[in-house]
Amino acid sequence: MDFPPRDLAACLLKAGAVKLQPQDPFTWASGLKSPIYCDNRQLLGLQEIRDRIVAALAARSVEFRPTLITGAATAGVPWAAMVADRLKLPMAYVRPTPKNHGMGRQVEGPLAKGHRALLIEDLISTGMSSLKCAEALKAEGADVPAVLALFSYGLPQAERAFAEAGIGFETLSSFDVLAEEAEAQGVVDAAGFAALGAWRADTAAWSRAHGGA
Template structure:
């Protein structure tokens, strides 16, 4: 197995990802989904988290080799960012979901110097909206975001559009299509479920 397949299997094994095409979940946005992902569970499993942070480190070295700072999104991206920063011997910051309503009103925490090249780390990418808000906060602080790295992506078309509009490159350790393939190999989904899962990713808003 390659890294993407191994991490996908880990996510299924620890129930960080649940597949339920016949009894779909409802996201906060109201979108119906056959998959639920809670990557916060990964931090409790040493082998899983190590596979993730080494996978992230490899992606950063390959695509963003000139990174000077690792930024974690609050809260789920923070632990992964900490492990990656340690692995790469780089400074780390984290980005709040919104500026503090007291003190200096900061949104980025840690030492961030103007012009520094930053990679932002998150646990999960759906449309990319939340992590791009973190990107904007880092940019507002005067630094340059050279890319985004996450644990998992649903591979939704809207994410590609949103990142493309911002001209931000992103990579994930594993993704939806890899996970579905692994689930199929494990016997977790049958052919009917497989077809439904594949259709959802193509057009989630109209999926039934």
């Protein structure tokens, strides 16, 4: 089932899953200033939208011929579980780092060895957290054809990181599409739209110019 990127962008804005504040930027955990904040967990409570997203993720997933669906903890886990259920495939999830007690596992669930493991994320920013999860799956002997996410900021550093790792990634919608939809809806004006584009082109310079790290 297809879910056009522009339609999903509109849903993200309507649900409040994405907030845009070019004039009063958010501060990320890294200290960077950003005009956008994304919390796709808000979509979990909206059944109709959630069902459309799961159907779209499942349709994309089939293209990669997975034998195991995996979710990146924590936000990717519910989406991975719903996709695995729809495709009748085993499911596992990947922690950011190994547990410091018990079995010390990083990949939780069935052993990934020998599987073609598709990793599902809710959001791709720089790509580094996704790639750490992918490396953990590879370390267990899995093949990771791609990372599939709901949304991406479309940052150049993420594209470079995935290319260097030799792992593909796809998203249902992206920052550029969302920015266009936000301007069309009047969520941001022309100046705000320009600010969003400037941030995407050079996040570090934009952050420094707005008092961030």
